[in-house]
Amino acid sequence: MRLRRATEADCVDLWRWRNDPVTRAMSRTSDEVDLAAHTAWFRGALLNPSITLLIGETDDGKVGMVRFDHRDETEVSINLNPAFRGQGLSMALLGQALESVAGAVFAEIKDENAASRRLFERAGFRRIGGGQGLGRYRRG
Ligand SMILES: CC(C)(COP(=O)(O)OP(=O)(O)OC[C@H]1O[C@@H](n2cnc3c(N)ncnc32)[C@H](O)[C@@H]1OP(=O)(O)O)[C@@H](O)C(=O)NCCC(=O)NCCS
Numbered sequence: 001m002r003l004r005r006a007t008e009a010d011c012v013d014l015w016r017w018r019n020d021p022v023t024r025a026m027s028r029t030s031d032e033v034d035l036a037a038h039t040a041w042f043r044g045a046l047l048n049p050s051i052t053l054l055i056g057e058t059d060d061g062k063v064g065m066v067r068f069d070h071r072d073e074t075e076v077s078i079n080l081n082p083a084f085r086g087q088g089l090s091m092a093l094l095g096q097a098l099e100s101v102a103g104a105v106f107a108e109i110k111d112e113n114a115a116s117r118r119l120f121e122r123a124g125f126r127r128i129g130g131g132q133g134l135g136r137y138r139r140g
Pocket of ligand 1: 080
């Protein structure tokens, strides 16, 4: 797994992965995003020092993305390219991405999202609270 910063050329892939039905079901906001709105958000995100977007790739293609939102505490989220899910690749992507962040990191994960809960627990996150179907997990 190789990680790199996202670029303009990743815009449409991230839009497709974002609108994948499973991604939407597991997101805090499950509405479909149109390409124009996504492109505006994505361009802003690339320029925003509080947001880090990383892309993981293998020789087979783009495996997925990890996003960090740096606020008082850093929030992490992950979204795999649907074509690469269920193959045990998420840990390599998340683990490498987390190596680039110092200090505490949290994630919000729906209780029904068993794969994500398992992934984050294996990456050292522990549930510290939550409610209404959404758990808050922290590492560090
Ligand atoms: C969550 C996500 C990143 C996990 O990636 P994945 O490729 O599907 O999962 P993996 O194959 O790497 O498996 C991760 C772990 O979850 C387990 N797992 C996978 N699907 C599972 C399921 N339905 N129920 C229980 N455990 C499951 C795997 O066995 C593995 O655990 P292990 O290492 O102990 O064997 C991916 O499904 C995804 O992008 N989902 C949509 C977006 C999302 O939910 N993001 C997280 C929001 S914070």
